[in-house]
Amino acid sequence: MAESREWAPPATGTSVPPGWPASADLHMALNGVGGFDWDLDLDRVHLDGEAQRALDVGPEEFDGDPRAMLARLAPDEAAAVDRTIKQALAEGRASWGAYSRLTRRDGRHGWVRLRGRVVRDGEGRARRVIGIVIDATDELVQAAACLREEDRSTESDLVLEVTASLARAVTVRDVTAALTGNRRMDRLGIASLFLGQVEGGRVHVVSDAKETSWVPELQYTRIDEEYPMSEVVRTLTPRFITSPEEFARRYPELWPHIEPLGPSAAAYLPLIAQGEPIGALGLLYRHKTTFSPQERDLLIALGGSIAQSLQRAMLYDQEHDLAQGLQTAMLPRTIPDVPGAEIAVRYRSARLARDIGGDWYDVVALPGGRVAVVVGDVQGHDTHAAAVMGQLRIALRAYAAEGHAPASVMARASAFLHELDTDRFATCLYAQADPATGATLVVRAGHIDPLVRQADGTVRVLPTSGGLPLGLSAQFGPPEYPVTAAELAPGDALLMFSDGLVERPGADLDDGVRLLAGALRDGPCGLQNLADHLTTVMGEPATEDDMALLLLRRDGDARSAPARRRHQHVAQGDPGALVEARAMVREAMAAWGMPGRADEAELAADELITNALVHTDGGAVLTLRLLPDPAPAHGEAGFPRRLRVEVHDLAASWPRRREPGDGELSGRGLLLVDRLADAWGVEPHGSGKSVWCEFHDAGTGGRDPGTPIG
Structure with missing residues (x-):
């Protein structure tokens, strides 16, 4: 049997082969182990030849910068190795180690293993890192x-x-x-x-x-x-x-x-x-x-x-x-109920993009049962775009609520965006609709034309005159935004959307619009289900853009008779115009079949016009509107037609009702309007305000006089 014994050093006097035992450098070189010495005070590192070969770094291109030592690693893993080293130094550890992938110059993929020992001074401060680099691919x-x-x-x-x-x-x-x-x-x-x-x-x-x-x-x-x-x-x-x-x-x-x-x-x-x-x-x-x-x-x-x-x-x-939470927080939390219309909105963030976008939608209830709807898209896909979107949405909403005309809303929004400290622009589609009549005014700023699905299922593009995107038009003189008038028949649905819904890389935009039109035509009848259907069909391919859509459908049983209107301007110091305004009220009440309340309406209009002339520096505009009875559309018997009396002026201050003393000669105008009208209130209107009151048809009932709203 062979004898087994442990190795022992040669006895004294025995000849030893030259160069034996081998030096540490020879051990490392023969086994492909490279070394590095990193001086932390100088922030310089020395790589020996084997380390340079393991990291695939040539001598002529390595200048001692520690970052160059990690430059050959995969970017994400180089950052991870850098964090590992910094964490070991910060936590006082004596050593650290890491594996990392490496793509060599010839295209081959491999692995390297790095391990370092931290050398500290007497006070525990790290001075040097001495370590090894090994080509770990073979391992x-x-x-x-x-x-x-x-x-x-x-x-x-x-x-x-x-x-x-x-x-x-x-x-x-x-x-x-x-x-x-x-x-x-x-x-x-x-x-x-x-x-x-x-x-x-x-x-x-x-x-x-x-x-x-x-x-x-x-x-x-x-x-x-x-x-x-x-x-x-x-x-x-x-x-x-x-x-x-x-x-x-x-x-x-x-x-x-x-x-x-x-x-x-x-x-x-x-x-x-x-x-x-x-x-x-x-x-x-x-x-x-x-x-x-x-x-x-x-x-x-x-x-x-x-x-x-x-x-x-x-x-x-x-x-x-x-990011998605930030985007959602900047979109409207609730959508107002609009009598005579149904609204559905959807937003979907990008599937492939890391950041959020600037798409948005909004719905603003306007006086007289009208509604403003908006879809827009701020340039860019980052938090800055979302921040600009939030500011622009609020500004545009405020302009609409103040009662500005559609073209003025868009022009003011463009000037607002131009004055912000940003280089972003935005496309936008804005529409004001009256569900009672179907009358719709559309303004487009560099956006895509809307689509309309008619009550019979036919889908058509609604051609809309357009202006420059918001923020750009203000750079080329006074912004101009033409208004396109359209009419939504009962049962028609207006679809407004951002380009993320139809735009695909490498595909023509018109192809996306045709695909959307087909989905709109073949979609379900319910508006909420239709919105889900469009989002699903158009959102199937992965996209790098977010998307927003808004559907507005006029009730299918809405009455198509338009509201009747009359206007009269009353200038300062013109008693004749005031007389003509009172006569217009009486004539309109008789022509519209409400003579029983003509005296009340005439007296209330006279008080509102007088207040405007006395307490403001300009004239006033009297507007009479006969709003149609919505009872057939909603199945509510006894809901009356309404005569709405509106007096517009350019003063920013709002009137307030007060109780005048026995010796005072003024201050009773609003008290009188409150007792005569079925409802009254004050609303912003452009750069001024509108004071209004309503009278229900005496033949169909109404509330007790004296209960104000607004």
């Missing part, structure tokens, strides 16, 4: 080669495929899909794969490769509990289990849930990013009883790649949720 290849012969190619292919999929992963859902969507797992004997994410002191299982192994009770576990995922997160140490007996002994509470899956071994890996646990990976194997050192190293390296991808995905999801 990982050899680790894969040590797997069972029948699984050798499958294992390496799985790692490569998963790594490639993780490189493309954007969201947490993408990461789980890359891990659970690979068909090679069954051939590797993986019974199930679990991915957990650390959330608020708990491990949340966010994905499972096998539906049959999903355990709802274990979806959330505390980190301090005795479960394998919790343990590896708590200890930052992988856990390899090589028998069912070991599994049952270590985790008795979990084993009854795992035993039906028939595992023979398991591997649980902590997912660590920047030195902090962000999750855990669990793999259950069939017909496996051991993990070789190479297998363990390969799984740990794979866990590092998964951790970096998961961290990027978590940050993306957080940013996306924050």
